[in-house]
Amino acid sequence: MTDPEKQTGPERAPRVMVVIPPTRLHRNRDIGFKELLPHIGVAYVSAAFESAGAQVRVVDSVAERLDLDAVMSRFREFRPDVLGLTASTYQAHEAAGVAQAARRVAPGVRILLGGYHVSALPQRTLEEFPVYDAAMYGEAEATAIEFVDRWKRGAPADDLPGTAVRNADGTVTVNPTRPAPSDLDALPFPAFHLMPVDRYRGFYSMRASHERPLTMCTARGCPFHCIFCFKSTGSKYRMRSVDNVMQELERNEAQFRPTQIVFTDEIFTFDKARTHDLCERIIRAGIHERIHWICQDRVDLADFDTLKLMKRAGCTTVSYGIESGSQDIISSIRKNFKLEQAREAIRITKQAGIWADTNFIIGHPGETRDTIRQTIDFCISLDPDSTSFAILCPFPGTEVARMAAAGEGGLRLLSEDWTTYGKQVGEALELENLPRPVLERYHRLAYMRFYLRRGKWLNLFRVVNMRAVPIYAWHSAAVLVKSLFARRK
Numbered sequence: 001m002t003d004p005e006k007q008t009g010p011e012r013a014p015r016v017m018v019v020i021p022p023t024r025l026h027r028n029r030d031i032g033f034k035e036l037l038p039h040i041g042v043a044y045v046s047a048a049f050e051s052a053g054a055q056v057r058v059v060d061s062v063a064e065r066l067d068l069d070a071v072m073s074r075f076r077e078f079r080p081d082v083l084g085l086t087a088s089t090y091q092a093h094e095a096a097g098v099a100q101a102a103r104r105v106a107p108g109v110r111i112l113l114g115g116y117h118v119s120a121l122p123q124r125t126l127e128e129f130p131v132y133d134a135a136m137y138g139e140a141e142a143t144a145i146e147f148v149d150r151w152k153r154g155a156p157a158d159d160l161p162g163t164a165v166r167n168a169d170g171t172v173t174v175n176p177t178r179p180a181p182s183d184l185d186a187l188p189f190p191a192f193h194l195m196p197v198d199r200y201r202g203f204y205s206m207r208a209s210h211e212r213p214l215t216m217c218t219a220r221g222c223p224f225h226c227i228f229c230f231k232s233t234g235s236k237y238r239m240r241s242v243d244n245v246m247q248e249l250e251r252n253e254a255q256f257r258p259t260q261i262v263f264t265d266e267i268f269t270f271d272k273a274r275t276h277d278l279c280e281r282i283i284r285a286g287i288h289e290r291i292h293w294i295c296q297d298r299v300d301l302a303d304f305d306t307l308k309l310m311k312r313a314g315c316t317t318v319s320y321g322i323e324s325g326s327q328d329i330i331s332s333i334r335k336n337f338k339l340e341q342a343r344e345a346i347r348i349t350k351q352a353g354i355w356a357d358t359n360f361i362i363g364h365p366g367e368t369r370d371t372i373r374q375t376i377d378f379c380i381s382l383d384p385d386s387t388s389f390a391i392l393c394p395f396p397g398t399e400v401a402r403m404a405a406a407g408e409g410g411l412r413l414l415s416e417d418w419t420t421y422g423k424q425v426g427e428a429l430e431l432e433n434l435p436r437p438v439l440e441r442y443h444r445l446a447y448m449r450f451y452l453r454r455g456k457w458l459n460l461f462r463v464v465n466m467r468a469v470p471i472y473a474w475h476s477a478a479v480l481v482k483s484l485f486a487r488r489k
Contacts, residue, residue: 013053014151017080018046021087021094022061022068036063036201040215040264041140042086043190045114048141051188052148054082058194072101079106081151084136086115089395090426092125092418099131114140117418119232120397122164126172135164139180139220139233141187180234184220185244192256202260203294203317214258218245218278222266224298225334226323228361230397237270242277249287261293268295268318269306276306279313288314296321299345300337307352318349319357325378326371329364332409339378346382356384361423362446363392363439365400365409367431376446386459389446390423391439404429 020039042058050056057078061071075083083102087095099111110133118125119137126132134157136143143162150157158165162178181187192214202211218240220233252258269275282288294317295310307318322342324330330337349356360379362372379387394401394413404413410431420426430436451460 012152013055013148014081015057015078016046016049016054016082016084016148017057017059017075017078018042018049018084018086019059019071019095019098020061020063021085021091021098022066022071024094024097036199037203037213037262038063038190038192038195038197038200038215039086040190040217041115043192043195043215044187044217045084045136045140045144046194047188047191048144049084049148050191050194052145053152054148056191056194058191060196060199063196063199068097068101071098072105075102076105080109082110082112084112084114087113087117088115089117089120089418089421091115092117092129096129096131099129103131110134112136116230116232117396118164120230120395123172123174126164126166130166130170133166136162137164138162138178142181143178180220180236180238182238184238184240189248189251190215192252197256197258203262211260212256212258213260213262214252214256215262215264216245216248216252217264219265219267219270224267224336226321227333227365227399227403228323228392228395230395237267239271239274242274242281245278246281246285249282249291250285253287253291258291261291263293263295265295267301268297269301272303272306276309279309279315282313288312292316294319298337299342302341302345302348304348304352307349307354311352311354315354317355317357319359320345320349321359322379322382323359323361324364324371325360325375329367329371329375332366333364343382346384350385355386358382358384358387359390360387360446361390361392362442363429363431363434365403365411367392367410367434369434369438369442372434372442372446376442376449379446380450380453387450389443389450391426391443392429393421393423393426394429395421
């Protein structure tokens with residue numbers, strides 16, 4: 001980091017531009033699903049910058065379909081002191097491309113990186129991408145507020161907790177971790193007024209473009225320990241008060257007129273009494289008559305009375321991470337529930353009148369052809385309304401990444417090129433007994449067996465962005481050709 005004193009005057013707050021980088025399409029680019037939602041992390045951090053007095057501009061390149069030239073046009077127009085970028089793993093190179101272009105336009109701009117990837121690998125990321133001056137890792141609201149405060153005072157920010165910084169000699173220092181906020185009610189509400197709220201698409205809808213979705217987070221953290229997940233908000237489960245959640249719901253409805261709320265909590269019903277209280281408050285306020293909502297949960301927490309109340313309060317979809325149809329695999333990946341609990345959760349969710357969505361992964365440590373077939377068969381026997389199948393990806397910071405690097409569990413790391421780190425499309429990982437082309441063949445088979453059935457094929461259009469299908473086909477063809485050449489050698 002350079003010294004703020006060299007760039008600022010006393011009490012002058014910075015101009016901060018926060019950018020979600022443009023998408024570059026290529027055959028290994030991971031594809032998402034139909035939804036396109038406001039980035040809840042960007043909204044929170046932007047609100048923190050703004051609450052500290054910064055002048056903030058958000059550019060959501062994906063929602064607005066902006067290419068790099070268009071982003072740079074806005075950069076030149078706004079002339080920020082600080083450029084903040086966010087990136088998940090597969091976006092790391094795309095974010096760096098924006099940073100490099102900005103550096104060419106304004107050599108003195110301070111460039112910061114945040115998001116999932118740098119939170120998992122703060123030092124390595126700054127070493128790999130020298131264009132960044134610093135990174136904010138973990139939950140960054142308090143870090144953003146203190147950064148602006150130091151800027152205004154002309155104080156150095158090189159020792160700011162929760163950051164990694166580039167020193168004058170090019171080396172990187174990772175400062176101490178900032179404690180996660182314990183009082184989530186004290187955080188400013190997400191700054192959706194800075195985001196293109198009319199450009200987002202809803203979840204699980206045949207008319208997704210007609211929805212006006214917003215994201216909301218009522219709790220952070222996850223006390224469970226799945227080996228494939230990096231917990232960027234930690235293991236301690238922290239909840240906002242129901243009063244505070246209701247205040248934000250009412251603000252969101254009044255200012256942004258959403259038709260759909262997507263709750264980003266990793267476990268929505270972890271505290272049943274709080275879930276009941278929130279649902280009853282939504283009903284009393286009449287919000288359920290105007291807004292419907294979606295959440296995710298664990299199958300071993302599902303109960304019929306809670307689901308019925310959630311339905312009355314406007315819940316239309318619950319998404320469950322089941323991950324495998326093999327009990328042995330479920331235990332080895334630390335999901336720690338019984339398959340019969342999954343079966344019961346899907347049954348009572350549908351009985352309550354809520355769309356039941358499920359998520360599965362193939363390619364776990366110790367996976368075999370038999371366990372993959374068990375997963376596909378189990379998913380079909382559950383008969384959820386929709387499902388997704390992912391191929392295991394060794395995301396940084398996960399136990400899977402450690403195992404893959406060490407060759408444990410039969411995992412074989414194929415690449416550390418972050419552009420290949422996708423769950424639907426990618427080529428970062430295979431197993432010794434299941435080469436990548438075999439995993440991808442089972443991946444296609446899983447989707448075909450589930451959706452090419454009577455009563456299910458139309459549901460595919462609720463979850464899949466059909467514009468992404470050519471990318472999937474392109475990638476699959478390339479992998480097939482690659483495997484054919486490999487066999488000839």
